[in-house]
Amino acid sequence: MDKSSIEMLEFPRVRERLANxxxxxxxRDLALSLQPVSDAEWVNLLLKQSAEARRLISVRPDFHIAESYDVREDVIRAQKGATLDTETLLKVMKTVTACRLAxxxxxxxxxxxxxxWGIVxxxxxxxxxEGEIGKCVSPTGDILDSASPQLAEVRWRMRDTRRQLQDxxxxxxxxxxxxxxxQEQLITERNGRYVLPVKVESKRDLKGIVHDVxxxxATVFIEPLETxxxxxxxRQYEVQERQEIERILAVLSASVGASAEDIISNIGALARLDVxxxxAYYAGKTRAVEPEIAGGTExxxxxxxxxxxxxxxxxGEAIPLSV
Incomplete structure (x- = not known):
């Protein structure tokens, strides 16, 4: 079918409605890229998929595609050695999970x-x-203590040292x-250091390092010499924590990169199921009827x-047309 006929039939607008x-x-991208098909065998398969999808949502109205993302570009970056951040890793995990559930x-x-079933x-x-990311990254995107024994230990030391400082x-x-x-009876922070808010006229009464004014x-923020x-x-433990987190992210990203081809293939299959x-939903909304494709004569x-x-x-109540 030529482009002008496609435009005249408003097929692009139909695709947009479908994509919604x-x-x-x-x-969505797959729906927006659809083109008319003339191969009878392929048409019959697509119609069968749509008919089965209508049947599926009628008997299993709770069936849906779980939270998913198009992370194909991200996994390709990981395949090339890039380190993904926790937000992207969570998107990868959720998408992999959605594929498994489907x-x-x-x-x-x-x-x-x-x-x-032929799709999925x-x-x-x-x-x-799925398991490695879930073990290491919290739902809010934080690296968990369970990510590695080294991280758990350095965080324990950080908590203990911070408690000593505050005491x-x-x-x-x-x-x-x-x-x-x-100036106030409290402990605060400046430049990542614990300090006390000292009255400017009393700054000589507390030996230490001035971090801010x-x-x-009227107030100088001093880190006492004794702390x-x-x-x-x-600070050293904080550096060790940061380095360990970077190592964990690199390991997780390498795992994603090693499975890049499978993840990309899975997303393609999930997209076809989504369409x-x-x-099926669009057909129900428009009261569409499945056409019959006759065998034809050679x-x-x-x-x-x-x-x-x-x-x-x-x-509204459009007047039907028979041709």
Whole structure:
């Protein structure tokens, strides 16, 4: 079919309507790229997928594609050695999980939905990728202590060192001297160091390092000399934590990169399932009827016969047309 005929039939607008029923970006992109098909065998398969999708959502209205993302470009970057951040790794994990759930869900209905099963049976279950990311990254994108024994240990040391710092500073705050020289009875931070807010006229009463001065100049933020060494230890542990997190992200990214081809293939299959479901929802919305594709006679041109047909974009009670 030539481009002008496609435009005249408003096929691009129909594609846009269809795309609105998809669940994730890869499915939407696939819906928007659809073109008319003339091969009878391929047409019959697509119609069968749509019909089975309508049957699926009628008997399993709770069936849906779980939270998914089009992370194909990200996994290609990982395949080339890039380190992915936690947000991207979570998207990869959720997409891999959605693929597994879709495959598992339809595996129980193979006999009833063979065409849909033909789509998802291509999906590879990537339990290692899914499990590794889930073990290391929290739902909010933080690296968990369980990510590695080294990370768990350095974080324990950080907590213990921070407690020691706060205890020592707390002793100063509660002392008579502290009550006299502090602007407020609290411990705060400046430039990643624990400091005390000292009245400017009392700054000589507390030996230490000045890290900041208030806008009014009335308060200086001093790290007491007696806590500097412990503060340095805390900074060292923070550096070790950061390095270990970077190592963990690199390992997780390498795992994703090693499975890049499978992830890309899975997303393609999930997108095809998404479009089949979108067609089912759109068909229900427009009260569409599945056409019959006759076998035809060799040597004779196929004939298109429309019976009480309505354009899907027409609103209200459109007058049906038979051709």
């Amino acid at each position: 029923y998809t669940s994730f970006p890869a499915g 495959r598992n869900g339809l595996s129980k209905m193979v006999g009833d939905l063979p065409a849909l 049976q291509e999906i590879s279950v990537l339990a290692q990728v 020592r500073l707390g002793t100063i705050v509660k002392s008579k001297k502290g009550q006299d020289m502090l 208030s806008n009014t100049g 500097v060494e412990t503060g340095n230890e805390l 089949a479901l979108a067609k 040597g004779k041109e196929r004939v298109l016969k429309l019976v009480n047909a309505r354009h899907p974009l027409l609103k």
